[in-house]
Amino acid sequence: xxxxxxxxxxxxxxxxxxxxxxxxxxxxxxxxxxxxxxxxxxxxxxxxxxxxxxxxxxxxxxxxxxxxxxxxxxxxxxxxxxxxxxxxxxxxxxxxxxxxx
Amino acid sequence: xxxxxxxxxxxxxxxxxxxxxxxxxxxxxxxxxxxxxxxxxxxxxxxxxxxxxxxxxxxxxxxxxxxxxxxxxxxxxxxxxxxxxxxxxxxxxxxxxxxxxxxxxxxxxxxxxxxxxxxxxxxxxxxxxxxxxxxxxxxxxxxxxxxxxxxxxxxxxxxxxxxxxxxxxxxxxxxxxxxxxxxxxxxxxxxxxxxxxxxxxxxxxxxxxxxxxxxxxxxxxxxxxxxxxxxxxxxxxxxxxxxxxxxxxxxxxxxxxxxxxxxxxxxxxxxxxxxxxxxxxxxxxxxxxxxxxxxxxxxxxxxxxxxxxxxxxxxxxxxxxxxxxxxxxxxxxxxxxxxxxxxxxxxxxxxxxxxxxxxxxxxxxxxxxxxxxxxxxxxxxxxxxxxxxxxxxxxxxxxxxxxxxxxxxxxxxxxxxxxxxxxxxxxxxxxxxxxxxxxxxxxxxxxxxxxxxxxxxxxxxxxxxxxxxxxxxxxxxxxxxx
Numbered sequence: 001x002x003x004x005x006x007x008x009x010x011x012x013x014x015x016x017x018x019x020x021x022x023x024x025x026x027x028x029x030x031x032x033x034x035x036x037x038x039x040x041x042x043x044x045x046x047x048x049x050x051x052x053x054x055x056x057x058x059x060x061x062x063x064x065x066x067x068x069x070x071x072x073x074x075x076x077x078x079x080x081x082x083x084x085x086x087x088x089x090x091x092x093x094x095x096x097x098x099x100x101x
Numbered sequence: 102x103x104x105x106x107x108x109x110x111x112x113x114x115x116x117x118x119x120x121x122x123x124x125x126x127x128x129x130x131x132x133x134x135x136x137x138x139x140x141x142x143x144x145x146x147x148x149x150x151x152x153x154x155x156x157x158x159x160x161x162x163x164x165x166x167x168x169x170x171x172x173x174x175x176x177x178x179x180x181x182x183x184x185x186x187x188x189x190x191x192x193x194x195x196x197x198x199x200x201x202x203x204x205x206x207x208x209x210x211x212x213x214x215x216x217x218x219x220x221x222x223x224x225x226x227x228x229x230x231x232x233x234x235x236x237x238x239x240x241x242x243x244x245x246x247x248x249x250x251x252x253x254x255x256x257x258x259x260x261x262x263x264x265x266x267x268x269x270x271x272x273x274x275x276x277x278x279x280x281x282x283x284x285x286x287x288x289x290x291x292x293x294x295x296x297x298x299x300x301x302x303x304x305x306x307x308x309x310x311x312x313x314x315x316x317x318x319x320x321x322x323x324x325x326x327x328x329x330x331x332x333x334x335x336x337x338x339x340x341x342x343x344x345x346x347x348x349x350x351x352x353x354x355x356x357x358x359x360x361x362x363x364x365x366x367x368x369x370x371x372x373x374x375x376x377x378x379x380x381x382x383x384x385x386x387x388x389x390x391x392x393x394x395x396x397x398x399x400x401x402x403x404x405x406x407x408x409x410x411x412x413x414x415x416x417x418x419x420x421x422x423x424x425x426x427x428x429x430x431x432x433x434x435x436x437x438x439x440x441x442x443x444x445x446x447x448x449x450x451x452x453x454x455x456x457x458x459x460x461x462x463x464x465x466x467x468x469x470x471x472x473x474x475x476x477x478x479x480x481x482x483x484x485x486x487x488x489x490x491x492x493x494x495x496x497x498x499x500x501x502x503x504x505x506x507x508x509x510x511x512x513x514x515x516x517x518x519x520x521x522x523x524x525x526x527x528x529x530x531x532x533x534x535x536x537x538x539x540x541x542x543x544x545x546x547x548x549x550x551x552x553x554x555x556x557x558x559x560x561x562x563x564x565x566x567x568x569x570x571x572x573x574x575x576x577x578x579x580x581x582x583x
Contacts, residue, residue: 008459015418015462016425016439017455018447030456030517031463037518038407041476044483052481055295055309055534061338077186077202083432092427093438 003032104129105265106581109174109322112268116162116173123155123162123173127217130175134220134266142241143251143261145180146188147220154217171329172215177261177270180221181228182313183302184208191304192236193227195449196430205302206337207271207313207330214329219267223257226451227421228273228306230254231281231523234514235453242510243286244582245548249507252282252523258316259286263582269317269326273303275310276409277502277527280539283316284502284551287541287580289568290316291323292527294558295534296341298327299334307416308339310409310531318578320540320568324349327561345559352565354573357391361567362495366402367526372504379543379550380501383571387499390570395495399487402529404480409528410521411464411477417454418461424449456517481532488533492557497567500526502539502551530555538564541577549577 008027012019019027070078084091104112104126115121131151138144148154158173178184181191183201190196204212211218226235233241233256241256243249244264251260255272259282262270272279274292283290291314298313305311315326328347334340363384368377388394426432426445433444450458464473491498504525513519530537535558539551552571556563572578 011459011463011466013443014466015455015458016422016442016446017450017458018443019455020447023452027456027459031460033518034410034456034460034521035463035473038411038473038477040407041404041411041480042472044401044404044480046476046479046483049479049482051475051478052485056339056341057296063335073185074202077200081198081200081202081429083427083429090428093441095438097437 003028003035102129105133106579107268108319109171109268109317109325110319112174113170113172123158123217124152126173127151127155127175127219130219130267137264138266140242140247141244141260141264142239143222143257143264143266144177144220145190145192145223145238145257148187148218151175151217151219158215158217169214169329170325171211174216174269175219175267176211176216177219177222177258177267178208179255179258179270179272180224181273181304182207182271184218187221189221189304190237191227192224192238193450193454194237194431195424195426195446197237198431199429203302206299206334208302210330216329222255222261222270225254225256227454228254228275228278229417229453229457231277231520232513233257233282234510235451237451240510243507245287246507248509249548250285250510252285252503252507254278255316256282259283259288259290262286262288262316262318265581269315269322271313272316273311273313274531275306276413276531277524279314279316280502280527280537280551280553281523284539285507285549287549287577288316288318289320289323289538289540289578290314291327291538291561291564292530292536293327293331293561294536296339297331297343297536297559297561299337299340301334301336305420307413308420309416310413312531320538320565320572321349321352323538324352324565341559343559345562347561352562352569354569355391356387356567356570359496359563359567360393360395360494361387362395362397362491362498364397364399364402364491364498364500366399367500371522371525372501373506373545375545376501376503376505376550379545380552383542383552384499386574387567387571390574397491397495397498399491399529401480401483401487405484405529405532406521406525408477408480408484408532409524411473412481412532414457414461415465415474416461418458418465421454421458453517484529485533488535496556497563498555500553500555502526502553506545506548506550526553534558536561536564538568540568540571542571542575543577
């Protein structure tokens, strides 16, 4: 299993993970070694085998969409967990910017 | 009084008879934790309200109120289950400072049963690991030998019970994380059938595999705890409506007429031969107790670990997407949102977690999905079919829980593949959604060995029957670390 440094950089980007330059080589080796091991599954012919669908039996569970008020304590704890806030509102950076990368 | 060897059942009897108050019992355990946990590090946090909860139970008992089956019993909670008002981190830096805003369903049910929640137990970072070494709070030591790992990822819960800090604890098991540490710490660990216990409020690792279960000294205690937490929960759509609820008093300590299967693939190479000998001795004990032993085959057993290490990281990479540092936990700000995500997650996740997230992103990405993820789903079907076939001939399956006893802290830390092999006998139960239990069955070099018992979906009763019979005839579970 071949795995280039650029592959790791690309996967890290897809995963929204900053990886330090000096760690790249280690991840490159680790991922190649694990993917080399799981390669074992290719030995099996699974052409006629159905995919495992659902661990709980694959029955959809429906319910009415009803709004339930949360209590004051739950609300207080939720807001206090915010990393940045303005009043009771969660403050986040803009999702879209005018710059193009 | 020495509470370290008390079972839940015994403690419950002492409380009911008035021999001891819940407050005194809880204080005893809290004292043991404060005196001895520095060298074991089973707990990440100890609850400040534990004594108040115990006093409230004593007051209700004094009034003659009817109390639940765990009334006044201190229980440890793995740090990945939400308790309102507790800092719950999954032992991950990225959840540092995260306060639980509601109770997991298992927590509500333990409280209804009267349990005293004593504290949060240590675990591998985001439940990824088999040794509890990757915890952001530092490793847990095995009470039997403090230079050894306790197993993982529920290593804190297992060490807490083995060290006599609590008579019972909750763990979660995605690929063996209850059973393997229970085996390495010489106690009983149960992974119930997928769907028996609600996961609402469990910090998700891999949603098609995760299951919560009890860690205890005895099989009987395991049933007592399972009865308290099991059952349908509208907040977890994968939880099942049970037709066979657990009734601890109905467990027979008799295996006469049962057929127990020995999968030949589980006793091959890769296992410490001394572990095999101890497990085979346990098999013979059950044969002497009246069970019929039959060799069986699980032909796809050798593909289970590879299947698991595709499916689990894939689901984890998706589940952990929610940890973005905005709404709770660790936050490291960057120039823009993308950079904030990358910094928060790059700094907040540990090495093993990042490894698995990248592995999952890779196997789910376009061009690789068919070769890895879809392939693994197909092999998962074959593994499930192996068990369906086997259970036509046998009532339960016996195997080792772990191929080795506890290893040295640090020994496998930098070799992920060697660490993954520790789960080789346990991952199959999660892939096949069946229940599994580890019961202590002997020692190698003074370190505990676990016997794994597997049964059909929702047939935990067979596990209890085999396990309780074994414990009735042996005394391994009464041995405690010195």
